[in-house]
Amino acid sequence: MNAPDHHLALLTTAQMAQADQAAVQAGISGIALMEAAGAAVASAVSARWRRQTVSILCGPGNNGGDGFVAARHLRDAGWPVRLGLLGDKALLTGDAAHHAQLWNDDIHPLTPALLDGAGLVIDALFGAGLSRPLSGAAASVIAALADRGLPVCAVDVPSGLDGNTGQVLGLVAPASITVTFFRKKPGHMLLPGRQLCGEIQVVDIGVPDTVLAALPISVFQNGPELWLQRYPWPTPDGHKYQRGHALVIGGRLMTGAARLAATACARVGAGLVSIAAPATAWSVYAGSVTSVMVYPLRESGSLDEVLSDGRINVLVVGPGAGVSDLTRMHALQALASRRAVVLDADAISVFSSDPQALFSAIAGPCVLTPHEGEFNRLFSVDGPKLDRARQAARSSGAIVVLKGADTVIAAPDGRTVINGNAPAYLATGGTGDVLAGLIAGLMAQGMEAFDAATAGVWLHGEAARLFGPGLLSEDLPGMVPRVLRRLLRHGLSR
């Protein structure tokens, strides 16, 4: 991922601290950055709420410093402000001490009583780099805040949220708005963090984009800017064989899944799409698809014969396949053929007793698309979602798409993308099969596996978002043309 993508970069808390330091080294004062940060919080608050009593909870670090700045701006704009500080003003250091000095008004101790009579609250206790769960007075006031359900504007993150993982350290009061600076952190995208942040506003406080060049950024938010330049739009001189031939292996009983994958694969532009299915199910498949061709498999189930067609360049194994020796054989044959492969659902679960057999067979481009349950059958890694997906990609040698409302796409080389456009309407049977088909369809057209997985996940979310309530998995392929049309028309300006 290259320089123009950097507005989608997600900075770890350590990288954010480095970015701040680099800005200061470049001659931008920390005091000015904090002034800009606090002023942005104040303007976000006054843009959203009418003037009323606001309680500002300030912590002992720079997050609290932002709170002092916001307090001054709101008070100067005529807001009744009550400011509470965790600890002693005399113990503040650096930029926070400077801005606390500029606050020539009352400072209250941090207790739940601060919330009495407040119409809304600014949470400037701790930022994204919190190192341990909230305790003592901070924990009591955040518990009281969560309990009273007052509207909250969080500074950087709702205090108690781990900016790297999106996990809660102890407890968090959910915010209506979160104002963060320069770039989002992974915790703004990952659940439960994304939901606890409310609406996220990323503001420019004067940190120059050039500081990013020195940072080893590997995590990005998903968006067309990441892959649109390499999107395989058809060319005027192209013919269908240049747009690939994808083969979806169909199961004997659950025939809908492979049909969904095949239809999605065709809709996203694969030149040819075929389903290979047991002869006994041939008529079911053949009678229900039109542009998709159906091959009957031999009694043995072997793919050898179909794979003798050298034009087939991508295979999808797993949707509706059944957890069986046959599915295992199909996955291994697909991988041994050195074509690009998408393994989903049962083709993942079937390796639960021997994941190494799968990992050893992965030599070419391979995308695994597990949901949490399937993931846990294959990988015994604990920890935050981002780390688990990355570790799984490294140990398997495949692109891992760890699905969910905050799908993480990870490559063995460390590239990682977090998706944020998927609506909850996707939580319905068969949508995963559609995703497998979309990814395969993009790979059929020559898109690199990681790009295809990333673009596929985004198109899938966008198709669901455009359809909205009442979505069934079979509605998704038909929405793909609309999503692609918007992408063509608006490009990156959407």
Ligand SMILES: NC(=O)C1=CN([C@@H]2O[C@H](COP(=O)(O)OP(=O)(O)OC[C@H]3O[C@@H](n4cnc5c(N)ncnc54)[C@H](O)[C@@H]3O)[C@@H](O)[C@H]2O)[C@@H](O)CC1
């Ligand atoms: N130049 C900069 O560095 C800028 C920083 N900004 C603000 O600075 C924040 C980051 O500042 P800091 O690194 O000072 O972080 P925090 O303000 O979150 O404070 C961390 C401090 O709290 C202590 N601490 C950590 N966990 C604790 C716990 N559970 N209980 C009690 N104390 C705990 C730490 O030892 C440290 O002293 C950002 O969130 C942002 O709001 C902005 O002002 C923009 C500019």
Ligand SMILES: Nc1ncnc2c1ncn2[C@@H]1O[C@H](COP(=O)(O)OP(=O)(O)O)[C@@H](O)[C@H]1O
């Ligand atoms: N609450 C949710 N919000 C957004 N996307 C979701 C949610 N739940 C599931 N999804 C998405 O829906 C798809 C479901 O896939 P999967 O679990 O394999 O279902 P199936 O096996 O029925 O096809 C995945 O792409 C997943 O990321």
Ligand SMILES: [K+]
């Ligand atoms: K905060």
